[in-house]
Amino acid sequence: MLAKLLLITTTTLLSEVGPSSAETDATALLWEHYLRPQIMWPALPDDAIADLAMLPAVPAVDTDVLALGTRLFHDPQLSSTGDVSCASCHQAAHAFADPQEVSSGSQGAMGKRNAPALVNTRLWRHFFWDGRSPDLVHQAAIPLADPVEMANSTDAVVNYVGNAESYRQLWRSAYADQAVEWRLIAAAIAEFEQQLQSPPNRLDQFLLAIKQQQWQQAKASLTDQELMGLDIFRGKAGCIKCHNGPLLSDQQFHNTGLHYYGRFYEDLGRFEVTANAHDMGKFRTPSLRQLRDTAPYMHNGLFPHLGGIVNMYSHGGARPQPREPLPTPIYYPQTSDLLVPFRLSEEERRALLAFLQML
Template identity: 45%
Template structure:
């Protein structure tokens, strides 16, 4: 009977978290972490149930799959185009300008910087797992890798080159003309071929080689070894990510994204730096201020964070979500405004302690 009571007590402790004393010390914290490690070491099917705000079970965590084999000639063409400044009006900007390989195909800037030093409105997303996305860009304006490939070329703040002009340039380039003829069996290069080649290369971008990807790779066959790769604080952070912090409400599966659009309260509606997000694509009032849930893979290497690069530290991001997102008070001038955005109800105050927030950040740095 005593064994049963002790087992129940440990399970309740894991589900609810340790009791924090007034002085800031955690009662029985070592025992709590030992119990936590024991349960997580059994394998993901034995982990405590994830807690989400909408009570919908999230897709389980799993390693991002390696790229499938592709036509080497098309991939090489795409890589050449990706790195070629010929894709911009004045030959100064390439795709790699904002998606640098050594920066996990991001740029570490608050907002993207394009032709003539123009600063865009949004942060540059990292590129990996591109085939797992159901939409591309923060506002979801593209629905496939091919669809998104040429948007930056014609964007006046990015490359500022009409696609028709790019097609002309490439056809006049003997190297590209010969390579496209060999890879695609064509005598005239069209925009669809350019988009496909770039997409072929982007699909070959490997998953980021991060500590948690290594954990996830070993987890199915060696769960105890995999969890053993985490420190106590990191393991606690993983548990908080899945439970009290409710991160998996939106960050799930291999991408750690639900492929959906949400309003975290950062649209700056009616103010300087306003960005209406998904609304600019759909025209739906419900989409004002919504942005695609970003992947958290390699998140410690992709800052600044949020669609506008507002936060320069992960603790700052955690503090935002701990507060339940940003919730601006509606001014009288907007009382009857049908477009006034509302922060998603999926974000609620979490009441994470200082120690819990630190553990969560420690876990995020592994991703």
């Protein structure tokens, strides 16, 4: 009887001390797979076009143009009613994103999309969720003129900046004797936005240590749980197929099934730019950097927590069907074939979330 009690007590103590030898062996093997040059890591899914990457360094900026752009970005007088600035929807505390589900503009007018983060903008090839702008200078005029955002005009802003005493010295320092014009105002705002960069996270530290073959430093950069999450992100869950490169975005447009076609919240995304039926419901892949700061998530701010997104993707994304049969010529938005259902254990789910929250 005493021996039996000792055996039970010993087994209980061992279970409380830490993981089993099998779990320890599996973790050690996983580290072995990743503590090597990145080209030798476990293979990516067939549809993945790139692997994870560090952010490049921020290039030098023109400090005088930057000072002007900083003031313009934060100035509510650029809106017609003087109550909304660029910073109203792109808040510094939230990686220059909006913590509201959908952003509000002049006199409280509500838009239909969540304002995306403005960090790392110099790396993007398209702007807005639907990619309607090719660069930041072009982008600057769109919210300015939108009646539910700043409800103003470029001419009015040129007139305001050209006559405001508070801008006189800033303009002279930035552009010397050049006349005030919208092109230069937009360039100054873009200069401010282009120097906004996410701070290096522990994934960046891990990738740098791997590149330098500093294996101990690499191992110290991630926890065992986060490494498991990284492996699931690159493999079983297939997140890497769309979230890769330094932005953790492929910069492409995909349909995840959240278009609400034919419903009150309908938003057809990229289709509104291209008028191509096959672009219905497609939105630009968001960056996954600073996820802790940029909730709520998705183009419509639908998800307040990352767990809900993992649940949706584990089912292969949203798969809505038309409420009634459509005539043959009418195209119904199709959820991307890149989204494939996957099954995670509770341990794996926690690991994936830990990795995402670390980004």
